[in-house]
Amino acid sequence: MDAYQAIIGKRDRREYDGKPISDDVLHRILQAGRMAGSSSNTQTVRYIVMRDEAAKEKLAPAGPGTAPLVKAPLAIVIVQERGRRDFDVGRSAQNMMVAAWAEGIHTCPIGLREEAVASEALGLPETHVAAIGISFGYPAPSTAAGESRPRLSIEELVHYDRW
Amino acid sequence: MDAYQAIIGKRDRREYDGKPISDDVLHRILQAGRMAGSSSNTQTVRYIVMRDEAAKEKLAPAGPGTAPLVKAPLAIVIVQERGRRDFDVGRSAQNMMVAAWAEGIHTCPIGLREEAVASEALGLPETHVAAIGISFGYPAPSTAAGESRPRLSIEELVHYDRW
Numbered sequence: 544m545d546a547y548q549a550i551i552g553k554r555d556r557r558e559y560d561g562k563p564i565s566d567d568v569l570h571r572i573l574q575a576g577r578m579a580g581s582s583s584n585t586q587t588v589r590y591i592v593m594r595d596e597a598a599k600e601k602l603a604p605a606g607p608g609t610a611p612l613v614k615a616p617l618a619i620v621i622v623q624e625r626g627r628r629d630f631d632v633g634r635s636a637q638n639m640m641v642a643a644w645a646e647g648i649h650t651c652p653i654g655l656r657e658e659a660v661a662s663e664a665l666g667l668p669e670t671h672v673a674a675i676g677i678s679f680g681y682p683a684p685s686t687a688a689g690e691s692r693p694r695l696s697i698e699e700l701v702h703y704d705r706w
Numbered sequence: 707m708d709a710y711q712a713i714i715g716k717r718d719r720r721e722y723d724g725k726p727i728s729d730d731v732l733h734r735i736l737q738a739g740r741m742a743g744s745s746s747n748t749q750t751v752r753y754i755v756m757r758d759e760a761a762k763e764k765l766a767p768a769g770p771g772t773a774p775l776v777k778a779p780l781a782i783v784i785v786q787e788r789g790r791r792d793f794d795v796g797r798s799a800q801n802m803m804v805a806a807w808a809e810g811i812h813t814c815p816i817g818l819r820e821e822a823v824a825s826e827a828l829g830l831p832e833t834h835v836a837a838i839g840i841s842f843g844y845p846a847p848s849t850a851a852g853e854s855r856p857r858l859s860i861e862e863l864v865h866y867d868r869w
Contacts, residue, residue: 545709545808546707546708547734550741550804551738551741554743573863573864575710577857577858578713578714578715580718586863590865591865591868591869592866592867593867595867622869630792630796630815630838631796633798633799635796635800636796636797637742637796637797637798637800638804641713641801644709667869671869693747694749697736697740700749700753701753701755702753703754704756704758706829706831706834
C-alpha cells in the first residue's frame with residue numbers, strides 16, 4: 544500500500560474477527576516500531592507481545608476500555624521508562640499501527656490508566672510503566688466499512704509562523 | 707513509496723539543502739498529521755507552520771539543539787493543551803515525518819525545552835505548550851547517504867505475554 548494512503552486512511556478500530564496474525568506479519572509490525580526514532584536514540588520503549596488469552600485477561604481491570612485488548616488476537620503493550628514523556632511511545636505506536644493498516648489489520652490504542660494493575664499483570668519492574676496498549680486484528684465484517692469520526696479542518700488546526 | 711518501506715526506512719536527519727517545500731507537499735504533510743487518531747477523538751494538538759526566517763529565529767533560544775529548526779526551509783511546531791500526555795503528539799509527528807520521507811523530505815524532531823521562551827516566541831496562550839518542533843527539508847548532498855544510528859534488536863526490545 545502507498546505510504547501516504549496508508550497514513551491518511553488509517554482509522555482506529557477495535558472490532559476484529561478471530562483470524563490470527565501470522566508471525567511474519569507480527570515481525571513486520573515489530574520492525575516498524577523498532578525503526579521509529581527516539582529522543583537522542585535513547586531507545587527506552589519496550590514491547591510486550593500478548594497472544595495468550597489468560598495473560599490478556601489479566602489486563603481487563605487495568606482500564607475502562609480494555610475489552611478490545613483482551614478480545615483481539617494480538618495485543619502489544621508499549622512499556623516506557625518511568626518519568627519519560629510519551630512522545631517516543633506515540634511515534635513507535637503510530638509506526639506499528641500504520642504498518643498494520645497496510646497489511647489490512649485494524650488497530651486501536653487502549654489506555655491502561657490503572658498503572659498498578661497493569662504493572663502487576665505484566666510483571667513490570669519498578670523502573671518501567673505500561674504507557675499504552677494496542678489491539679490488533681483483522682476487521683470484523685460489520686466494521687470494515689464503518690464511518691470515520693470527524694476531524695477538524697486544516698484551517699482549524701494550523702497557525703502560520705505564530706499562534 | 708510503499709508504506710512499510712517508508713516506515714522502516716525513515717531516519718531522523720537534520721541537514722538540509724535550501725530547496726523550498728511546495729504548498730502541495732506541505733498540504734499532504736499537514737493532512738498526514740491531521741488524520742492521526744487522538745485519544746477519544748479529542749484532537750487537542752495544533753500545528754504552527756513556520757517558513758518565515760525571523761519567526762524561526764525566535765525559536766533559537768528555546769533549546770540546545772534548535773539550529774536545524776531555524777535553518778530548515780520548513781519547521782512545524784506541534785502545540786498541545788497544557789497537562790496532556792505527548793502520546794497524540796508523537797502519533798501526529800510520526801505521520802507527518804513518514805509522509806515527508808515518502809516525498810524525499812528529511813525531518814528531525816527537535817525539543818523545545820525552554821517552555822517560556824517557546825511560548826513567547828510563538829505567542830501561545832497559557833492553555834497550550836509547544837510539545838515538539840520538527841524540521842523539514844530536502845537532504846543536503848553530504849547527508850543523503852549518511853549512516854544510521856544503531857537500533858536494539860527485536861530480541862532485546864520484545865517480551866512475550868509478560869516482562
